[in-house]
Amino acid sequence: MEAAFPQLCILGASAVLLAAIIPLWRRHVPAYIVAFQWQSFALAFVTALVGYMAHIRELYIVAALIVAIRGMLFVRLLRKLQARVGEITELKPLVNIPTSLLIAATLVVIAYAATRPAVLVASSPTRGAMPLAIAVILVSMFTVASRKTAIGQVIGFLMLENGIALLSAVASYGVPLTVELGLFLDALLGFLVMQILVFHIHDAFDTTDVEQLSRLKH
Amino acid sequence: MTPLSALFVVVVPLYALAAAASVWPARRAQIGIGNGAAAAGSAAALVVGAGALRPASDALAAVALLPAGSFAFRLDGLSAVFLVLIGLVGTASGVYAIGYSGDYRRSQLATMGIAQVLFLSSMILTVVAANAFTFLFAWELMSIAAYLMVVTDGSAETVSAANWYMAIAHAGFAAVAAAFLLMSAGELTVGFDVLSKVSHPTALKNLIFLLALGGFAAKAGIIPLHIWLPLAHPVAPSHGSALMSAAVIKMGAYGLVRVSFDLLGGGPSWWGGLVLALGAASAVVGLLLALVQQDLKRLLAYSSVENIGIVFMGLGASLLFRSEGLDALATAALVAAIYHALNHAAFKGLLFMGAGSIVHATGTRNMELLGGLIHRMPWTAALFLIGACAISALPPLNGFASEWLLFHTLFGAGLVARPVIGVTLPVAIAALALSGGLAAACFVKAFGISFLALPRSGEAAEAHESPLSMRAAMTLLALCCVALGLMPGAVTSLLARALVEPGAASVVSAGGAVELVSPSGVGRVAPLAIGALLVATIVLAALVVRAIVGGRIRIGDTWGCGRLVHTSRMEYTAAAFAEPLRRVFRELYRPTEDLVVETHPESPYFIQGIEYRSDVNPWIERVFYRRLSRAVERAGRSMRRLQMGSLHVYLLYLLSALIGLLIASAWL
Numbered sequence: 036m037e038a039a040f041p042q043l044c045i046l047g048a049s050a051v052l053l054a055a056i057i058p059l060w061r062r063h064v065p066a067y068i069v070a071f072q073w074q075s076f077a078l079a080f081v082t083a084l085v086g087y088m089a090h091i092r093e094l095y096i097v098a099a100l101i102v103a104i105r106g107m108l109f110v111r112l113l114r115k116l117q118a119r120v121g122e123i124t125e126l127k128p129l130v131n132i133p134t135s136l137l138i139a140a141t142l143v144v145i146a147y148a149a150t151r152p153a154v155l156v157a158s159s160p161t162r163g164a165m166p167l168a169i170a171v172i173l174v175s176m177f178t179v180a181s182r183k184t185a186i187g188q189v190i191g192f193l194m195l196e197n198g199i200a201l202l203s204a205v206a207s208y209g210v211p212l213t214v215e216l217g218l219f220l221d222a223l224l225g226f227l228v229m230q231i232l233v234f235h236i237h238d239a240f241d242t243t244d245v246e247q248l249s250r251l252k253h
Numbered sequence: 254m255t256p257l258s259a260l261f262v263v264v265v266p267l268y269a270l271a272a273a274a275s276v277w278p279a280r281r282a283q284i285g286i287g288n289g290a291a292a293a294g295s296a297a298a299l300v301v302g303a304g305a306l307r308p309a310s311d312a313l314a315a316v317a318l319l320p321a322g323s324f325a326f327r328l329d330g331l332s333a334v335f336l337v338l339i340g341l342v343g344t345a346s347g348v349y350a351i352g353y354s355g356d357y358r359r360s361q362l363a364t365m366g367i368a369q370v371l372f373l374s375s376m377i378l379t380v381v382a383a384n385a386f387t388f389l390f391a392w393e394l395m396s397i398a399a400y401l402m403v404v405t406d407g408s409a410e411t412v413s414a415a416n417w418y419m420a421i422a423h424a425g426f427a428a429v430a431a432a433f434l435l436m437s438a439g440e441l442t443v444g445f446d447v448l449s450k451v452s453h454p455t456a457l458k459n460l461i462f463l464l465a466l467g468g469f470a471a472k473a474g475i476i477p478l479h480i481w482l483p484l485a486h487p488v489a490p491s492h493g494s495a496l497m498s499a500a501v502i503k504m505g506a507y508g509l510v511r512v513s514f515d516l517l518g519g520g521p522s523w524w525g526g527l528v529l530a531l532g533a534a535s536a537v538v539g540l541l542l543a544l545v546q547q548d549l550k551r552l553l554a555y556s557s558v559e560n561i562g563i564v565f566m567g568l569g570a571s572l573l574f575r576s577e578g579l580d581a582l583a584t585a586a587l588v589a590a591i592y593h594a595l596n597h598a599a600f601k602g603l604l605f606m607g608a609g610s611i612v613h614a615t616g617t618r619n620m621e622l623l624g625g626l627i628h629r630m631p632w633t634a635a636l637f638l639i640g641a642c643a644i645s646a647l648p649p650l651n652g653f654a655s656e657w658l659l660f661h662t663l664f665g666a667g668l669v670a671r672p673v674i675g676v677t678l679p680v681a682i683a684a685l686a687l688s689g690g691l692a693a694a695c696f697v698k699a700f701g702i703s704f705l706a707l708p709r710s711g712e713a714a715e716a717h718e719s720p721l722s723m724r725a726a727m728t729l730l731a732l733c734c735v736a737l738g739l740m741p742g743a744v745t746s747l748l749a750r751a752l753v754e755p756g757a758a759s760v761v762s763a764g765g766a767v768e769l770v771s772p773s774g775v776g777r778v779a780p781l782a783i784g785a786l787l788v789a790t791i792v793l794a795a796l797v798v799r800a801i802v803g804g805r806i807r808i809g810d811t812w813g814c815g816r817l818v819h820t821s822r823m824e825y826t827a828a829a830f831a832e833p834l835r836r837v838f839r840e841l842y843r844p845t846e847d848l849v850v851e852t853h854p855e856s857p858y859f860i861q862g863i864e865y866r867s868d869v870n871p872w873i874e875r876v877f878y879r880r881l882s883r884a885v886e887r888a889g890r891s892m893r894r895l896q897m898g899s900l901h902v903y904l905l906y907l908l909s910a911l912i913g914l915l916i917a918s919a920w921l
Contacts, residue, residue, distance in 0.1 A: 129901055142912075149915035172913065180904035 040088050043162045044205065048164035048171075049179050050074075051201055052143070055174045055194050058187060062124050067190045068113045071197075075105035082204045085161060093212045094204070095167040101200070105218055109193060109226060116230055117186055130181045132203035141175050146170035153206075161205040168205055171198030178245045185233040189226065196222045256305040256379065257328045260298060260336075264377065268370045269349075275366025276636035284354055291373060292347025298377055299340025305333040306751050323442050324390070326384035329892055330751030331515065334591055335380040335507050338598045341375045341733060342499045346492040350724035351608050352719060353613060365405050365490055370377035371398035372496055376748055377502055385433035385448075386441040388511075392429065392504075395421040399501060400491040403485045413482035421481045425471030427639030429508065429743040436516065450518050458517060465512040466531075473505025475565060476535045477877050479558045483542075486554035487618060490610020494550060498557045499602035503594050506564050510752075511538035513572060514587070525573025526677065528565055533684035535562030538873060540691040541838055544698065545831045545869050548618045549608045552699055553601065556644065559688055560597040564590045566681060567659050573674065574665065582665040585772040588748045589662055595744075596737055600643040600652060604699075610723055611703060614716040620699070620827040625708040629716040631834070632669035634704045636727040641696040643734040644687050649784030651737035654769055656689060657778060658745065661771030691834075698830045709822040739781045741769040828867060837870070842869040 054074030079101040086094025128135065146169040154162050175198055178191035180201045200218065203210050210218075271290035274282045303330055328336070346369065354362055375398055378391035396419065403415040437443045453461065467478075474482040482502070486494045513524065539558030545554040567590025574583035610633040612618055613628065627634040643650035646657075663685065666678030684740060708714035718724075737744055742765035768779040813819055835842055847866040853859035895906075 145912055145915065149919045169915075173908070176904070176908040176911065180901050180908055183901075249713060 041163050042160050044081060045163045045167065047077050047169035048201060048205065050077035051197065052171050052174070055171045055198070056139050058178050058182065058190060059139055060132060064117060064123055064184065064186055067187060068110055068117065071190050071193060072106055072110045074194060074197055075101055078103055078201055079106065081201060082209065085204050085208055088160070089208045089231060094209050096212065097209060097215050100219060111188070112226065112230070113186065116233060120233065127135050128182055135181060138177060142177060143170040146173055164205040165202065168198055168202035171201060182237040185203055185236060189229050189233065192225065192229065193222065211219065256301050257326055260301045260381070263297040264294045267297060268374050270888035272370045273366055275370070276363045278345065280359060283362045283366060284351055287453045288347045288350040288354070291369050292344050295340045295343025295373055298336055298822055299344060302333045302336030305606065306337065306747055308785050310625045324387045325383040325444055326381045326387065328381055329447065331510060332380045334501065334748060334751050336377065338595055339373065339376045339380065339500050339504060342602050343596050344498060345602055345606070345726040345730050346496050349480060349723050350492045352722035353490070353609055361405050364401055365747055368398050368401035368493065375506060376500055380507060384442050384444050389430055389433060389441070394713060395427055395501065395504065396426065396654065397495060403489045405490050406488060411488040414488050418481040418485040421471050421478060425468040428464045429468030432461045432468060434463050443826065445516060448697065449518065458520060461511055462517060462520055466509065469505040469508040470507065470531065473502045473561045473565065474558050475531050475561065476538050476558065477873065479535065479539065480874055480878060482558055483554045487548055487550035490604055491612060495605035497603040498554065498605055499598040502557060502561050502815055503598060506561065506568065506594050519572060521573045522573050522576040522674065525569045525576060527680055529569030532562045532565030533681045534567055536566065537776060540688050540695055541841055542871055544691060544695050544834050546840060547620050547827050549611065549620050549699060549703060550605065550618050552695065553604050553608060556695060557601055559692065560601065561592070563656065563659065563685065564594045566685060567593060570663055577664065577669050579668060582662055582668070582772050584749055584753045585658065585662045587657040587752055588745050589655055591752060592658065592744060593750055596651040596655050599638045599730050599733040599737060602638035603636060603727055603734065604644065606723065606727050607633055607640060610719040614720055615712040617712060620702045622710040623703040623713045624706050624821060624824065625713060626716055627704040628893040630718045632718055632724050636731050637704065638700060639734055641700045643738065645693040645696050649738050651734050654738050654741035654780060658769060660685060661773065661776050665772055680912045697826060702827045702830065706824050707819065709824065739784060740766050742766045743779060745769065841871060843872055845867050
């Protein structure tokens, strides 16, 4: 078990990254939500794994919270949001799918290059997952920047949060529970604010294409 | 109790009371207690400063240091002199404001009261600061207080003026902060007493000096950083203008003395030459610009540029003589400079308050709408005349004493062996002489156009004398003008003792309390004797006239060259008075003229009206700032290109910044 631990850790982190790439690959909005749900489960798995190996009981609570809040509550709220604005497909992403995937690949390479010094000096068994966590953050940011539908952006933001949570789990075995709780609250609040914004955009422009926001400039 | 703890124990509660009263719901408390307590606190500061300067006092010998956290306070001779200056102006300003602020709204009264207290306390903190942190804190507080004071009115003009002030004050603050950071190697809480013993490499020392000079010149209003004075001083409430012009710009001089004399301990002779040249340029150009103004308070503001220029000339000469090893001359020049700063505080405070009385009575600052006020406002006219005579350096008033001393000190250039200095110092003497003559012309205009002849508008015709408190404040400052002028020897020996060392007093006080002796010992002057002679001549003339004509004095109309009707249209105007100078200094003013002659439709020989308008466009104020503001605008426009209105682009900025940083961190 001890020997398999780093491998399992990288496997979980890879699943998280894979889920982060799905919104770049699919145009079907409900698939984004499913991807986010699976990503949250994978994140909970990595967190619980780290907790088990490092004997940190608090991380079990965090993993349970991830499943409950990110995997269930957020998914539910997202589905409701989607039902209300009725978006099924991302029609015209700003960057087409092949290019998006190539850029995602580049971002992963950059993440590996950027974290190399840190990985070299780190001694923890989880160090192999650190570049993957950074890659999740970068890819999610790219998702936010390149998708036009509001739901695509909201999911990109939530995946970004997941990437940060993953990084904290693998790099420092999690943060104190109070901070972790604060992060959940932060994500929830951010989500609620964005939800309200999406509703407003939808009511004002009859679409949730954020491109329309540039009409507000003048 | 040391003078310093006395300062905090007495002044702080009084200022706190003033601040509290300023926001009190009752108007009477706002005006009476708010300003009264501010005046009382300032008077206490004045007493503390004067007490520390007393010849018998040993308070300065044992420098009192009062550390409180990161703040530290100290009262030495230089601080005590400026404490007296601030206390004097603050007392007068507080008393004056009791009568002056009657026309303001409640909210404006609160702003003004708070600004006044902040102003006074920040200036006091600045001069008693004993480390860079305290100094910079107080310095910035002063800028904020001045901003509040200027925007009291709230109109677009005042906000724009205050913004100009804020921009220049902040640029100056940045320079001063950089100078202190370099000087103390980043440790801002190191005391000034430690800093003054550190020796810096030459290049660093020069850099510190240049930064400090730039920062303090911005506060002092030295050309070309003077642009905020004529904008901000006219629009502030008049006691605020008096505070700013009489005290705030002196803080620039204080800072320069503190840094270049005390902390850096003098430097190469080009330091002094640079300060002297800047001072001379400010003195001449400031007055030339003052001469063509029609706004009375703007005229006074430009005249402040001239006077602070004279102070800087003295400081520059002192630095120069010090680097040449001529200690006696250096002491005399420093004393002359600070003496002039004190004098300017007295007479410019008085003049701004006089201008404030005119605004209070007529509602206008435009001299073309004034005239004849001497009949309606005899007190204000007499007091303004004393200020005008003092600023024109007429004996026996105070402006004469300090400028005389500075003249004679500059003549000491003959002792310097280096030809460059021997040739350039006479140019400075010529600049000082020119500015003295122009000052007289300028104040003949200010007094003559405003107070003499016939009123040029209905408001001027119905002016009323100002209330007692305003007259009392002006009388206090006028008495200071007379006292500082009549006792020059006493003042200079006190200053030399406080600024340099007790032994240095002998350099400038060889003639006792009432006589002023030039450093070379060649020139001596006793303003008291001049004054006595003046009074005696007037009395004698009156007696002779009475003896000759006896009681047969007939009072009739002024002879009007045969004309029967005199109207104010026939009077000399402010613009006309300055016309000859406008022609002589055409290159500087670049005037635009606009003459519209309206003739009868039947014949061009019957003129129905003439309209003449002439504006000056001094290039010296435009050439630098126009370019600067254009560059800022261009930079702003190019930055706007970043703001495209597309959410995705903004998010892309975030992503690319993050990736850029990651790559940079991995690479470096």
